[in-house]
Amino acid sequence: MRTRIFEKNGSKDNVIVTVDDGRDTPSTDTGPDKTHRKLKVSSILCAIGTALFVQIGTALTKGGPGSLFLAFTIWCSFIIAINNCLAEMVTWMPISSPFVRFADHFVDPAFGFCTGFNYFIFEVALVTFEIVAVNVVIKFWSDHIPVAVVIVVVLVCYACLNFFAVRYYGESEFWLAIGKVTLATGLIIFTFITMVGGNPLRDVYGFRYWNPARVPGAPFAEYIETGSLGRFLGFLACLIQAAFTMAGPEYVSMTAGEAEMPRRTLPPAFRSVIYRLTIFFVVGSLCVGVVVPYSDPDLVHAISNARPGAGASPYVIAMDHLHIPILPHFVNALVLTAVFSAGNSYAYCASRTLYGLALEGKMPRVLTKCTRLGVPVYCVGLTLGISLLSFLQVSNGTAVVLQWFVNLATASQLLNFATICYSYIRFYQALKAQGIDRNTLPYKSKWQPFCGYYGCCGSIVMALVGGYTVFLPGRWDVPTFFFSYTMIGVLPVLFVFWKVFKKTEWRKLEEIDFFEAERLRVDEYEQASRASI
Secondary structure, three states: OEEEOOOOOOOEEEEEEOOOOOOOOOOOOOOOOOOOOOEOOOOHHHHHHHHHHHHHHHHHHHHHHHHHHHHHHHHHHHHHHHHHHHHHHHHHOOOOOOHHHHHHOOOOOOHHHHHHHHHHHHHHHHHHHHHHHHHHHHHHHHOOOOOHHHHHHHHHHHHHHHHOOHHHHHHHHHHHHHHHHHHHHHHHHHHHHOOOOOOOOOOOOOOHHHHOOOOOOOOOOOOOOOHHHHHHHHHHHHHHHHHHHEEEEHEEEEEEOHHOHHHHHHHHHHHOOOHHHHHHHHHHHHHHHHHHEEEEOHHHHHHOOOHHHHOOOHHHHHHHHHHOOOOOHHHHHHHHHHHHHHHHHHHHHHHHHHHHHOOOOOOOOOHHHOOOOOHHHHHHHHHHHHHHHHHHHHOOOOOHHHHHHHHHHHHHHHHHHHHHHHHHHHHHHHHHOOOHHHOOOOOOOOOOHHHHHHHHHHHHHHHOOOOHHHHHHHOHHHHHHHHHHHHHHHHHHHHHHHHHOOOOOOHHHHOOOOOOHHHHHHHHHHHHHHHHH
């Protein structure tokens, strides 16, 4: 029997709770969570950025429309598996920086440390990637604006949106998401209308570019090699692009610590992931291969010469071919909002990851300091400070810098997916070991624990093959190897370092406490919220 005193969320009153569980397990939390539950959770639209509208054209030229669509469809199944793992854990334990802290509490504190470090690097790389992309998009209209000015303006905007109360971040994302929805939906509609003849040329092209009689090599193109091997390498290139482009559930989970009524709002958000993935990513990959042939000279030229902004987008190239004016500028404007929004979301997630690490004692205690509005001010500042790496594009080619961060982010994201799934496997085993019925949880996901093993194995395999081209004859490239495989080598080192330095122990399934103190605080908060309605 033990008695704990919890501070009621948003109140100075204390709640005394007595728990009888037959054991005395000390809390591993190093400090209270001072963030505020003011964030409305509704979608995974923060995951939609420039990759879906522009960079996807690169994968199309390598694998062809069939490989692109197949790769996005297959990878969608892995994201759904990861989503199922996160949904079950996070809805029961809606805490700040959840999956980073799950890795700590369900596996090993050293595992939590390397998971948090990896995810922070991943998010900071994406912030930098999107800042570089903003400059690329703006160059669609003019290349006279200094690169440094663009970077400074974007960073200042991110600072304003992230340093103020979280509700302003939520409001900004709501309005910016309208531009993403408009763009993604509009391009799907554009594809359907034009393919059935609704274009100035009255050309009913349908699935012409999937026909090998009209486009040699379609729908499964050869890449690097010829024959079956070349078609497989083309598919693999598309699968790597899908692994970088498709995301979502982890961003929903990162809002858990600041979400209003999390047990009510998070389950619908997680359930909607499958529909949004299907509509925006899978259908989007199909549309890209419909509007333009994979071997189109204009597309290949635009990619090889790093045409700025939407100029390298397969959709814009299709608009030019169909003699549709003005619309490319509209698309570029909406791409700009999508890119800016994605970077803003990544800055939020990176700062909350740092905050979660600090709460667990794995980063300096000063990083737990929050403003009176609940914003982890030093975490936000450090995130934006590291994002100054975007100034690399001042002295290096923009396309080169973009590819560096694509490679780094892809590897880190896949490793993050693997750690999420492994944490769920341990969570599932701990529930079973302690006799806790999954039917009693706020949300019970399907196909478990299969999803955990499926997502974990798939993510590890893709992380290992992500930079495979450097091992092919005559294709060795040091920066590509470095950015593709650095985190794979760094993570084990971080794990061993923290394990030796802190002498951590592998968590015993029977002793995992499932964040009991924080769960009870959420229970009290939700009860008080319902009572006030």
